[in-house]
Amino acid sequence: MRREESHSVVAISGDWIARNGCVDTIDAAVTQIMAQAAEGTEIAFDVAALGRWDSGLIAMLWQLRTAAAGKRAVLQTAALPAAALRLLALLQDCPPQTTVPAVLTGLSTRLGQRALATWTELLAVCALLGDSILHAFGAMRGGSRMQGGDLVDCLRDAGGSALPIVAIVNFLVGGILAFVGAVQLRRFGADVFVANLVGIALVREMAAVMTAIVMAGRTGGAYAAHIATMQGNEEIDALRATGIPVQDYLILPRVLALTATMPLLYLYGCAIGLLGGMTVAIGMLAITPTAYFEQTRAAVSASQFVFGFSKSIAFGALVALAGCHIGLRAGRSASDVGNSATRAVVVGIVGVIALDAVFAICANALDF
Amino acid sequence: MAAKSDPAMLEVAGLTLAFGEHVIQHDVSFDVKRGSIFAIMGGSGCGKSTLLKSLIGLLRPVAGTVRVLGEDYWAASGVRRADLGRGFGVLFQSGALWSSLTVAENVALPMRMFTSLDEASIDLLVRLKLAMVGLDADGGRMPAELSGGMRKRAGLARALALDPEVLFFDEPSAGLDPVTSRRMDNLILDLREGFGATIIIVSHELASLFAIADDGIFLDAGTRTPIAHGAPSVLRDTCGTPVVRAFMHRGASGEARHSGTNDDARN
Ligand SMILES: Nc1ncnc2c1ncn2[C@@H]1O[C@H](COP(=O)(O)OP(=O)(O)O)[C@@H](O)[C@H]1O
Ligand SMILES: [Mg+2]
Numbered sequence: 001m002r003r004e005e006s007h008s009v010v011a012i013s014g015d016w017i018a019r020n021g022c023v024d025t026i027d028a029a030v031t032q033i034m035a036q037a038a039e040g041t042e043i044a045f046d047v048a049a050l051g052r053w054d055s056g057l058i059a060m061l062w063q064l065r066t067a068a069a070g071k072r073a074v075l076q077t078a079a080l081p082a083a084a085l086r087l088l089a090l091l092q093d094c095p096p097q098t099t100v101p102a103v104l105t106g107l108s109t110r111l112g113q114r115a116l117a118t119w120t121e122l123l124a125v126c127a128l129l130g131d132s133i134l135h136a137f138g139a140m141r142g143g144s145r146m147q148g149g150d151l152v153d154c155l156r157d158a159g160g161s162a163l164p165i166v167a168i169v170n171f172l173v174g175g176i177l178a179f180v181g182a183v184q185l186r187r188f189g190a191d192v193f194v195a196n197l198v199g200i201a202l203v204r205e206m207a208a209v210m211t212a213i214v215m216a217g218r219t220g221g222a223y224a225a226h227i228a229t230m231q232g233n234e235e236i237d238a239l240r241a242t243g244i245p246v247q248d249y250l251i252l253p254r255v256l257a258l259t260a261t262m263p264l265l266y267l268y269g270c271a272i273g274l275l276g277g278m279t280v281a282i283g284m285l286a287i288t289p290t291a292y293f294e295q296t297r298a299a300v301s302a303s304q305f306v307f308g309f310s311k312s313i314a315f316g317a318l319v320a321l322a323g324c325h326i327g328l329r330a331g332r333s334a335s336d337v338g339n340s341a342t343r344a345v346v347v348g349i350v351g352v353i354a355l356d357a358v359f360a361i362c363a364n365a366l367d368f
Numbered sequence: 369m370a371a372k373s374d375p376a377m378l379e380v381a382g383l384t385l386a387f388g389e390h391v392i393q394h395d396v397s398f399d400v401k402r403g404s405i406f407a408i409m410g411g412s413g414c415g416k417s418t419l420l421k422s423l424i425g426l427l428r429p430v431a432g433t434v435r436v437l438g439e440d441y442w443a444a445s446g447v448r449r450a451d452l453g454r455g456f457g458v459l460f461q462s463g464a465l466w467s468s469l470t471v472a473e474n475v476a477l478p479m480r481m482f483t484s485l486d487e488a489s490i491d492l493l494v495r496l497k498l499a500m501v502g503l504d505a506d507g508g509r510m511p512a513e514l515s516g517g518m519r520k521r522a523g524l525a526r527a528l529a530l531d532p533e534v535l536f537f538d539e540p541s542a543g544l545d546p547v548t549s550r551r552m553d554n555l556i557l558d559l560r561e562g563f564g565a566t567i568i569i570v571s572h573e574l575a576s577l578f579a580i581a582d583d584g585i586f587l588d589a590g591t592r593t594p595i596a597h598g599a600p601s602v603l604r605d606t607c608g609t610p611v612v613r614a615f616m617h618r619g620a621s622g623e624a625r626h627s628g629t630n631d632d633a634r635n
Contacts, residue, residue: 226468229467230466230467233462233464233465233467234460234461234462234464235464235465235466235467237421237426237460237464238458238460238464238465238466238526239466240425240426241424241425241426241453241456241458241460242453242454242458242477242478242481243450243451243453243454243481243482244477244478244481245450249481
């Protein structure tokens with residue numbers, strides 16, 4: 001930059017190519033120019049030595065124009081390339097957005113915020129649970145707008161088509177339990193007690209938990225993704241604007257379907273799991289099927305089934321509510337759909353296991 | 369009903385709309401007379417759809433009131449709001465068809481929910497509404513199988529499902545070919561004449577607006593507030609505000625603005 005009688009002249013030379021890093025120097029250059037320019041002066045340009053340029057040059061001129069406006073200096077742009085002027089004219093003369101520096105929060109603050117967020121989420125799920133129960137009662141009294149057809153669709157989706165995967169998982173779990181039990185118990189000559197181990201573990205815990213986990217991955221995630229997609233398409237808005245309660249139309253059939261099918265799937269899972277255990281036990285140990293069956297019947301009381309059955313009802317409600325809730329709270333972009341499906345699966349699985357722990361503690365306290 | 373002093377169908381006063389702390393529009397006030405066609409205009413992203421949302425119960429305004437036939441809409445309970453909303457028909461910008469239902473089921477669902485008509489009557493009405501928008505042959509298709517313009521028309525048929533008193537259209541003819549677009553205009557006029565519906569329309573189709581709208585409001589993105597009121601054709605001829613003129617004359621004076629900036633830079 002050089003100074004002439006009435007005005008300053010900024011000499012721009014060389015290449016101004018953005019990707020070559022000239023943008024990094026803009027701030028310093030503009031500051032330097034403005035420091036030398038007097039209040040209200042005119043700034044002209046000398047571009048004789050200007051090489052190739054692209055948006056790097058425009059960025060510099062834009063910053064300069066903004067800074068000059070702040071000092072009431074006037075730019076004499078006539079000497080600049082016409083193409084550059086055209087581009088410059090596209091830019092509004094407002095101050096460029098200063099980027100807000102990211103606030104660095106401490107680990108403890110972030111942990112606290114996370115905890116609070118989780119807590120609010122939990123409360124919201126509880127509210128949704130309460131809401132769903134109210135609407136379910138409404139439905140029983142015939143005051144609901146739930147469509148019977150939707151419930152049937154959801155039931156088929158959550159029930160019938162889940163049978164194969166529930167069967168595979170439970171058969172394998174039963175087989176694994178029997179295998180581990182057989183290896184250990186054989187050393188004590190207590191072979192036949194494999195039936196006790198497999199029976200109690202499956203009926204009390206594993207069948208309910210494994211089935212719930214499978215359904216969280218399969219159905220909970222699908223609920224969340226479906227509802228989140230509807231959110232993105234404004235379909236939920238359209239429901240609300242039409243006055244169709246989202247509770248009745250979307251959530252209730254899903255929660256009812258999963259709450260109804262989960263215990264049935266549990267019973268089915270138990271049966272298949274026991275079969276898997278028996279298959280492995282018979283293969284590995286010298287036990288007849290009849291003996292194994294009798295041993296299982298003696299070991300597993302009806303109350304164990306009641307326990308597992310009630311748990312799976314709770315798991316069904318939890319997985320469905322978590323899926324619907326997370327779907328409803330999703331944003332409106334495509335990636336939000338993926339995120340909400342992932343979150344529904346994670347929340348469903350962790351929730352099921354945590355709830356199972358609560359059940360275990362309660363059962364222990366009640367001597368069940 | 370018209371015997372009394374006939375309150376406006378919709379009275380909006382001092383409305384402020386915001387997403388979180390981000391104010392989209394403030395001080396929005398206007399009345400919509402029963403049976404009129406009211407245009408909401410403004411550049412893209414100025415908050416037209418957002419304003420519609422606050423009129424149909426999807427976004428609670430931060431300040432101000434919306435009165436529907438004299439009744440404060442947002443002060444009413446959720447149940448009452450839903451009742452009032454039953455008299456509204458909404459065509460969303462994207463169509464917003466329920467993607468898991470066929471086109472015909474989309475139109476039928478509001479009727480199934482809110483009327484006690486039997487299946488045969490619902491079927492007849494659905495065919496009628498679909499025929500009105502020229503989709504008689506497509507009732508059995510899924511929304512995903514329709515083109516953008518067809519989705520809009522199906523959305524319109526759904527908005528008409530309950531014969532609403534007030535119709536809200538968000539850019540009904542955007543993305544339609546000129547012929548279909550003209551047909552949409554005629555349809556809107558027919559709906560007004562035929563059903564006596566009050567229509568609130570967001571649109572950039574100036575030719576349509578000049579032809580059909582009785583009154584309107586122009587939202588400005590820069591100042592985040594309405595800067596002109598009146599029928600679009602009147603605004604075109606008399607409004608002196610540059611932004612409005614530029615809009616009404618298809619950005620003709622937008623060119624002038626650009627050269628103006630050039631001059632500024634040169635001076
Ligand atoms: N869900 C949302 N959350 C936050 N901001 C939004 C949301 N929807 C729209 N906006 C913002 O509100 C403004 C107005 O949007 P909109 O009403 O859709 O504009 P238009 O006038 O084109 O219909 C835009 O700046 C947009 O970024
Ligand atoms: Mg819009």
